[in-house]
Amino acid sequence: MKTRVVAGTVAGAFLLAALAVPASASAATNAQLSVLHGVPGVTVDVWVNGALTLDDFAPGTLAGPLSLAPGTYSVAITSSTATSATDAVVIGPVDLPLADGGNYTAVAHLTPTGDPTATLFTNDVSKTAAGEGRLTVRHVAAAPAVDVLAGGAPVVSGLTNPNEQILNLAPATVSASVVAAGTTTPVLIGPADVAIQEGVNTIVYAYGSAANSTLALAVQTITGLHTPPAGVPAGETGAAASMDALQNAWTIGIGSAALLLIAAAALVIARRKADSRI
Amino acid sequence: MDQPNSGGLGMRSRGVARLGAGAALCLALSGLAGCAPTPDATPRPPAPASAAPSPRPSVPEVPTVDASLGNVPVATTIAPARIRLDRLGIDMTVTAEGLDSRGAMALPPNAADAGWYRFSPGLLAQQGATVIAAHIDSSHDGIGPFSRLKDAAVGDQILLDGEDGSTAAYTVSEIRQVGKIDAPMAEVFDQSGAPRLSLVTCGGVFNSATGHYVDNVIVTAIPAPRA
Numbered sequence: 001m002k003t004r005v006v007a008g009t010v011a012g013a014f015l016l017a018a019l020a021v022p023a024s025a026s027a028a029t030n031a032q033l034s035v036l037h038g039v040p041g042v043t044v045d046v047w048v049n050g051a052l053t054l055d056d057f058a059p060g061t062l063a064g065p066l067s068l069a070p071g072t073y074s075v076a077i078t079s080s081t082a083t084s085a086t087d088a089v090v091i092g093p094v095d096l097p098l099a100d101g102g103n104y105t106a107v108a109h110l111t112p113t114g115d116p117t118a119t120l121f122t123n124d125v126s127k128t129a130a131g132e133g134r135l136t137v138r139h140v141a142a143a144p145a146v147d148v149l150a151g152g153a154p155v156v157s158g159l160t161n162p163n164e165q166i167l168n169l170a171p172a173t174v175s176a177s178v179v180a181a182g183t184t185t186p187v188l189i190g191p192a193d194v195a196i197q198e199g200v201n202t203i204v205y206a207y208g209s210a211a212n213s214t215l216a217l218a219v220q221t222i223t224g225l226h227t228p229p230a231g232v233p234a235g236e237t238g239a240a241a242s243m244d245a246l247q248n249a250w251t252i253g254i255g256s257a258a259l260l261l262i263a264a265a266a267l268v269i270a271r272r273k274a275d276s277r278i
Numbered sequence: 279m280d281q282p283n284s285g286g287l288g289m290r291s292r293g294v295a296r297l298g299a300g301a302a303l304c305l306a307l308s309g310l311a312g313c314a315p316t317p318d319a320t321p322r323p324p325a326p327a328s329a330a331p332s333p334r335p336s337v338p339e340v341p342t343v344d345a346s347l348g349n350v351p352v353a354t355t356i357a358p359a360r361i362r363l364d365r366l367g368i369d370m371t372v373t374a375e376g377l378d379s380r381g382a383m384a385l386p387p388n389a390a391d392a393g394w395y396r397f398s399p400g401l402l403a404q405q406g407a408t409v410i411a412a413h414i415d416s417s418h419d420g421i422g423p424f425s426r427l428k429d430a431a432v433g434d435q436i437l438l439d440g441e442d443g444s445t446a447a448y449t450v451s452e453i454r455q456v457g458k459i460d461a462p463m464a465e466v467f468d469q470s471g472a473p474r475l476s477l478v479t480c481g482g483v484f485n486s487a488t489g490h491y492v493d494n495v496i497v498t499a500i501p502a503p504r505a
Contacts, residue, residue: 036345054340062345131377131397171397192347198397199469202350218345228467229383229395231458232411235491238484239415240425 031098033073034064034123038109038140038207039090039116040214046108047076047085047093056080060207062220070100077108077118091116105220109140109207112161119162123222124201130227133171133196136203138164143188143210145181150174157181171198178206178215189215199226355400356440361392361410361477363436366426372410372438383478389413389422398467398476401440406469407498408438411478414491424479428455428495436475436499448475448499455481461494475499 035046037059046054046063054063057080073096079088091108098104103123111117121138128134137148139159148156151174156165158181174196178189189206196202201222208214235241343349358372375393378384385393394400395409412424434450451474456462466476475498482493 054342057342060345061342063340063342066340130381194347195350204347205345217347219347219350220345221350224470226397226467226469228463229377230381231461231463232383232385232466232478232494233378233458233480233490234385234411234424234478234494235414235480235484236417236489237415237420238486238491240421240480241482241484241491243421243425 028070029101030067031070031100031102031104032065033068033096033098034062034066034105034220036062036105036107036109036205036207036218036220038107038205038218040208040212040216042090042116043080044077044090044108045080045082047078049074050076050085052085060216060218062218065103068098070098070102072097075106075118077116091118094118094120096120103222105203107138107140107162107205107207109162109205110142110209112142112144114142114209114211117162121164123203124166125222125225127227128168128199128201128225130229131170131198132168133198134201134225135167135169135174135194135196136164136201137167138162138203138205141206141208141210141215142212143180143206143215146178146188146206147181147183149177149179149184152184169196171196176204178217189217192217194219197221197223199223201225356402356442356444357396357400358394358408358410358438359441360439361436362439363430363434365431365434366423366429368423368426370412370423383409383411385411385413387416388419389416389424390419392424395467399469399473401438401444401446403473405471405473407465407467407471407474407476409467409476409478410438414480414495422479424477424495427477427479427497428453428481430477430497434499435502436477438475447502449502450497450499452496452498454496454498455493456496457482457492458490458494461496466496473501 035054037044037057040059042059044057045052046057057063074093075096076085076089076093077091078085079090082088085093096104096106103125105121105123107119107121109117109119119140124134124136137156137159139146139161141161143161145158145160147154147158155167159165174194175191176194177187177191179185179187188210194202194204203220203222205218206215207218208216357374360370361372362369370390370392372392372394373386374396375384375386376396383393383395389412392410392412398409399406400408413422414425415421430450430453432450432452436448436450438446438448440446466478477497477499479495480491480493481495482491484491
């Protein structure tokens with residue numbers, strides 16, 4: 001795998017350069033990549049294309065977003081004592097195909113049976129409707145299918161690892177609990193207050209292990225998805241316009257009267273002049 | 279209801295594809311150290327692992343945050359409660375308003391009252407446009423104070439009182455009358471950029487067939503220097 005190492009080093013050097021210098025000359029729109037660590041109890045290093053990118057990355061921590069040129073990146077997650085991307089590997093290497101302008105979160109997490117893995121989620125960064133926010137719920141825990149209850153009623157049903165459900169909601173603070181699918185007790189996680197904000201995609205991850213009692217929530221927010229109202233219809237009767245018209249009419253009226261006076265005066269003067277000549 | 283995650287990761291090696299991409303990327307950044315195309319085709323040996331611990335490449339500065347729920351930033355918003363523009367005799371109560379059934383900004387029924395778009399920034403926000411609108415006239419109480427908004431002048435002082443008792447001062451920077459079809463709603467309701475105040479009402483000709491004015495009067499004000 002010597003070729004691979006060299007390729008990784010070269011591309012990795014580019015990655016470092018890209019981080020320092022945004023590639024503004026490129027016609028392509030960079031992809032945004034965030035990385036979430038959802039494996040409890042293990043501090044790791046994250047290597048992107050063979051280059052150390054996240055050193056001593058702790059569980060429950062979110063990194064990024066990194067602005068990366070579109071392309072496929074190789075990510076390896078290793079022990080925090082590893083000396084290279086191929087030393088003491090915990091997860092991967094995995095390929096992350098990042099499309100032009102895409103917004104992604106790569107999550108290091110456990111499979112339903114508790115083995116470390118990684119999943120690349122595509123974040124929904126489409127505009128929210130005016131007056132709405134978005135809630136994305138992702139199941140990345142070593143746990144069976146779950147429901148999410150808000151105020152006691154299920155808003156997400158039968159969600160399995162590694163999948164997501166997306167809800168568009170009016171902004172509010174939701175008291176959310178995670179339970180096994182089809183149940184209401186016992187509560188596996190929560191209740192926890194999750195703020196749904198206008199124009200924001202709030203992404204909630206259920207991670208950890210049910211068997212090891214390490215289930216927890218991690219949250220990522222993506223802002224700037226706001227849509228303005230369709231308009232501001234701020235008149236009902238036309239009375240203000242009528243009043244303006246009336247005022248204009250007065251102004252025109254006074255102006256016209258003044259013109260008539262001037263014309264009449266001119267006429268009088270002209271006549272007098274004519275009379276005096278006789 | 280599950281949406282299968284189409285971005286599932288292949289665990290296979292894609293060395294060849296990466297090599298190609300790496301070379302292309304190098305061309306774009308050939309001046310940068312460590313990224314110059316190698317003149318010879320022979321793969322370079324990895325850096326000698328002489329002393330332990332071996333040196334590592336420098337780590338780029340990647341922002342990381344604690345992703346726990348309690349750490350999510352939720353902006354505290356000070357809702358405006360009163361607006362004054364003394365030169366035009368405007369002194370109105372402000373209530374928080376959302377959207378009407380057609381997706382337009384909802385307004386208090388009385389033209390004597392103003393509405394603050396409750397999804398816009400509040401007083402003393404760090405960025406974005408605080409939006410306050412009122413009827414120019416209403417079937418409830420006739421012609422309102424915002425009918426005089428078209429007479430605002432650059433430099434007019436506006437005071438906004440917050441529900442918490444704070445006051446913010448603004449200076450009028452722009453007065454526009456634009457057709458509603460062209461009204462720049464994204465700009466009026468912009469949540470980013472410098473903090474400012476957008477005042478909106480109707481204006482121009484009243485179309486009695488549609489029951490709407492054809493224009494919007496938009497006044498922009500910027501925070502006055504703190505005394």
